[in-house]
Amino acid sequence: MDLGVYVHVPFCERICPYCDFAVVRAPQLAREREDAFVAALLSECERRLPLFGATRLASLYLGGGTPSRLRADSVARVIERVRRAVPASDAALEVTLEVNPSTTERARLPAFREAGVNRLSIGLQSLDDATLKRLGRAHRAAEGRATFAAARSAGFDDVSVDLLFAAPGQSLAALDADLAAFAALAPQHVSAYALTLEAGTPFERAAHSGRLALPGDDEVAEMLERVALRLGAAGFARYEVSSFARPGFESRHNRRYWERRPVLGIGPGAWSSEPPRADAPFGARRANERDLDAWLARVAAGGEGASGPPEVLDEATARGEASFLALRTAAGLDARRFAAEFGAPPRAFYADAIDELVAAGLLDEGCGGSLRLTPRGFLLSDTVFARFV
């Protein structure tokens, strides 16, 4: 059984007003604090890795927060520890690091590469200063470009960038400009997200009281179409709702989630997808303590970082998840693979939904019963998915 490992690093220079991840504001990350944190990561890793019984490491993903705020030697220790525990072939292993476009981190890029990182995910979000400002981001377009260039200089040939759109006050024209600028950078991968208002964030509160001039639904729909169109034209294939890549550069780690493969999550707020076991034949999911100090305390006490019992998936829930997660991808829901796990092809469980969604032009049903979203289905994907849960 292969395994992906996700490492959550919660520290951020500042907290973005739309973010609801497990994050900790830490303008300066003191050496002792960082060392204690990394020690805890390693300790949790030690304790939990064996439980997964993995025989091969497929991916390692350092996300956050801002994992690039860690020193390169810290990142190296994490990578080294995980690799020592689970065998991996250098060629097949994807090691991704999320990078924030700031000066400090830019300087560390060669050392990160040295540490074993072979894929970067840069939080560009936009290459338009006005948009960045309205998003409450600390960096500006020039820093984004500089970081991207530094990544290339450091020898990274697999670079993903984040594109955030439907920002307050953003026009379709501004998005067009952003898309052109992103395409010109020529990354290998783009993760394109429409801004989502998450409960409890400053943006949500502002929007609620009418202080945030967000584009309307129809405008966002046009933006979504524009993103798919422009990125497609620039040679990026949409392989998932929000993910675009040049052929061969799809994120192997993220794929694991949509294919429901095991992932060990370590660090505060990280989630694990545990492989099927006798008492959980469809797998289980488990969340780590979200609060940094609480997580540290748990790990220090020799316990697991996870708080509460695992969410054991029953067959019907697993079937629903298998459907909507696979449908997120361009490859879609493979009827044979589905039948192998659940005993019958999707139509056996979702005939009415499939017929209606096909009639409405949101879903394509291939021969053999495999299912795929249509272009309009990608715009209304939640409407489709709601019929499968």
Added chain:
Amino acid sequence: MSAPSGSAGSGSGPGTASHIRNFCIIAHVDHGKSTLADRLLDVTKALSSREKRAQFLDKMDLERERGITIKAQTARIYHRARDGKDYVLNLIDTPGHVDFSYEVSRALSACEGAVLVVDAAQGIEAQTLANTYLAVDADLELVPVLNKIDLPSAEPERVAREIEDILGLPASDVLHVSAKTGQGIEELIERIVERVPPPSGDPDAPLRALIFDSWFDPYVGVVLLVRVVDGRLAMKERIKLMARGSEHEVTDLDLIDPHPRSVGALEMGEVGIVIAGIKTLDDVRIGDTITLAQRPAPEPLPGFREVKPMVFAGLYPVDADEYGALKAALEKLRLNDASFRYEPETSAALGFGFRCGFLGFLHAEIIQERLEREYSLNLISTTPTVRYQVVQNTGETIEIDSPADLPDATRIERIEEPLILATIHVPADYLGAVLSLCQERRGVQRDMSVHGNRIQVRYLLPLAEVVADFHDRIKSATRGYGSFDYELAGYQPGDLVKLDVLVNGQPVDALSLIVHRDKAFQRGSDLVRKLKEFIPRQMYEVAIQAAVGSRVIARSTVKALRKNVTAKCYGGDISRKRKLLEKQKEGKKRMKRVGQVEIPQEAFLAALRLDTE
């Protein structure tokens, strides 16, 4: 003064009723009818308590076992009058509100006299008048009384003059009482003895007893409250209900003393309880005549009629799971209210529910309120409708009480709608508001009269125009000072059309209406606007139309949903996203489907509550 403690309590024995006075109290709501009744009963209870206590207490348990409950404030009052003779006064309760005018009329016809109560501060109101007319129709001797004479705001002289002016009863005849303090109560009882004639039936004629009230008792079944008009009714006799044609054996006869007290017989002129093993209220009709199976009367008592529901509405549970609870609640309510009807009805839009028939709109309101309050049900009601008479091209007339039953317009010669004659009393300041409300409701003024600062105006109005909110509107237009009463006033042809609401061409059955043509456009536009507000964007564009026949009179469009996307979905997000999707799915489940269109319950609620906006 002492209460007779003798055998049957009928005083002078069979054959004579000269000691009996049967009377009721009539009043506008809140003028103190119940308090006065309580006070009258208190007087008699106080007088008899010492003598009766032992006997009474002995009987308590027995009564509990027997379990007859007295629903109404009907009871006997014993009184030794100034003339030195002992009298029995039967106070007969009347139903309290306007939709029950037939029941009121039956209760009145069980009496020879009526105490007319007028609030000494408020003066004559709409129901005072309506009830007085009913009493006059029933040939009752009126005993006018000013109540609440103790209030600082009482104006006995003014109100007495009003009574003389409007009702033609001499002001000098009007008694001053306070049900609250007891002032004038003795005088009132004397006056009843003096003025109200004794029963004048034929004690030797075949039995004729009027059923003027009935209720269901879980222990003994149906309890009949009767007035023996002619003849005599004894235990074990076999009785026949003349209108129903059914026969039963009398198992119990009681006087209400004020608790049920078994007697061997009810004599001519008496008021009492008959229990005869009748299972459901449906087997009994108010106003029916009881006679003896062996020696039937040739003619029943006059005035009987079948009461028909006049107002109809579909009642649906907001939560489909409450259908069973609603059914059970309706069954229970109907046990005690045979005038209310229901039958199962299915609506494509609202699911499973019941088509209910009510005597009037207040009755409808009361039933709905009881269902919601006493049975904790959350209900959605279709727009109340009335019973129309539809004359078809073939000459055949059909009655319909649901827009769904209206034949195609091409087959209709004309539609006739029920009218009411509304009597409205209002302080002069609010007259304008009332007149424009009546006008707006297609009313035709019949007459208007001025009494000091108060004005009485009578309007002929289509019943359909008052079923929804007329009463509330009168109250708010007059800040509560206006009062309203009505009687049914026959049928009249109207330019009526069926208004349908369609979503993507499919009619939404729950929103169909029969309306006057002049109002169809406004109503249609309002409905369309409301629905657009509440129907969420969905996979397809949704066209909302209001149509009369094939002619669309209002339209609007809910544009197709263009995006519904969750951007990221990794790791732990999966559980969260799945839960959001499940929530979305649950939300859809609660929506009603009309064709391909999903309509949230709130849309129906909003559309059906347009009236009360």
